[in-house]
Amino acid sequence: MSKRFGGLQALNDCTFSIDSGKIICLVGPNGAGKTTIFNAITGFLKLDQGSVFFRGNGLTGIGPQKIVRAGIARTFQNLRLFGDLTALENVASAVPNQFGEEPLGALFRPIHTARSQRKTRETARGILEEVGLADQAEAFVRNLSYGEQKLLCIARVLATGAELLLLDEPTSGLSGDALEKVMVLLRRLRDEGRSQLVVEHNTRVVQQIADEVLFLHQGHLMAQGTPEAIMADPKLAEIYFGGAL
Numbered sequence: 301m302s303k304r305f306g307g308l309q310a311l312n313d314c315t316f317s318i319d320s321g322k323i324i325c326l327v328g329p330n331g332a333g334k335t336t337i338f339n340a341i342t343g344f345l346k347l348d349q350g351s352v353f354f355r356g357n358g359l360t361g362i363g364p365q366k367i368v369r370a371g372i373a374r375t376f377q378n379l380r381l382f383g384d385l386t387a388l389e390n391v392a393s394a395v396p397n398q399f400g401e402e403p404l405g406a407l408f409r410p411i412h413t414a415r416s417q418r419k420t421r422e423t424a425r426g427i428l429e430e431v432g433l434a435d436q437a438e439a440f441v442r443n444l445s446y447g448e449q450k451l452l453c454i455a456r457v458l459a460t461g462a463e464l465l466l467l468d469e470p471t472s473g474l475s476g477d478a479l480e481k482v483m484v485l486l487r488r489l490r491d492e493g494r495s496q497l498v499v500e501h502n503t504r505v506v507q508q509i510a511d512e513v514l515f516l517h518q519g520h521l522m523a524q525g526t527p528e529a530i531m532a533d534p535k536l537a538e539i540y541f542g543g544a545l
């Protein structure tokens with residue numbers, strides 16, 4: 301992937317692959333290009349050069365909604381939840397519409413709507429349970445704790461049915477139990493076969509969840525390896541912290 305913004309080379313010939321059923325952490329200093337990679341994979345941004353393939357199919361020129369349908373969903377740094385809706389409604393709104401896209405859907409909609417809505421809410425309830433928010437289903441998002449809102453973001457990507465999850469700083473701003481809950485959830489999702497590309501700044505979290513780390517700096521993919529190997533590299537530590545990782 302290569303992408304230039306005016307005079308700034310945001311991504312410079314970055315090539316990598318994500319193995320199925322693994323957690324890959326994308327780390328690097330501010331401005332390294334991490335969000336640009338997310339935007340390129342999810343169809344929010346057109347690359348100058350390069351292509352993205354998912355299960356062998358090229359995604360070039362495909363828009364964000366179709367990419368979700370192809371099986372890739374993302375979260376955002378600034379959460380993007382519907383604050384005036386309940387947790388359940390936030391998740392239900394991400395469940396793919398079962399009839400709306402079928403040509404005959406409109407014809408049968410009156411018959412199917414009630415059943416479809418009930419099924420969507422059941423699915424959403426199951427997902428809330430999966431992320432540990434079942435008891436908050438009817439709570440308005442604005443009344444949830446920050447940790448609960450972060451879990452809800454993950455619930456929303458799960459609701460799409462995506463196989464590859466792109467998670468932008470899922471643990472930022474969390475500590476203690478809330479942080480632990482997200483880490484446990486991500487590892488469980490991995491064990492269930494969900495592949496994850498995770499932007500993560502917390503090195504302790506990286507050590508605990510990553511199968512592999514991609515280290516990005518000024519648009520260059522500087523290194524790729526196990527968390528142990530990446531963190532033992534003094535050159536990368538110098539770039540990241542100006543010292544030990």
Ligand SMILES: Nc1ncnc2c1ncn2[C@@H]1O[C@H](COP(=O)(O)OP(=O)(O)OP(=O)(O)O)[C@@H](O)[C@H]1O
Nearest residue numbers: 305306308310328329330331332333334335336337
């Ligand atoms: N739409 C844009 N127009 C101009 N410059 C951009 C645009 N998007 C990103 N950039 C620049 O590209 C570089 C990479 O940005 P990007 O957001 O991908 O970094 P990042 O690694 O996600 O950083 P952070 O950790 O701060 O979120 C930065 O210098 C940023 O200012």
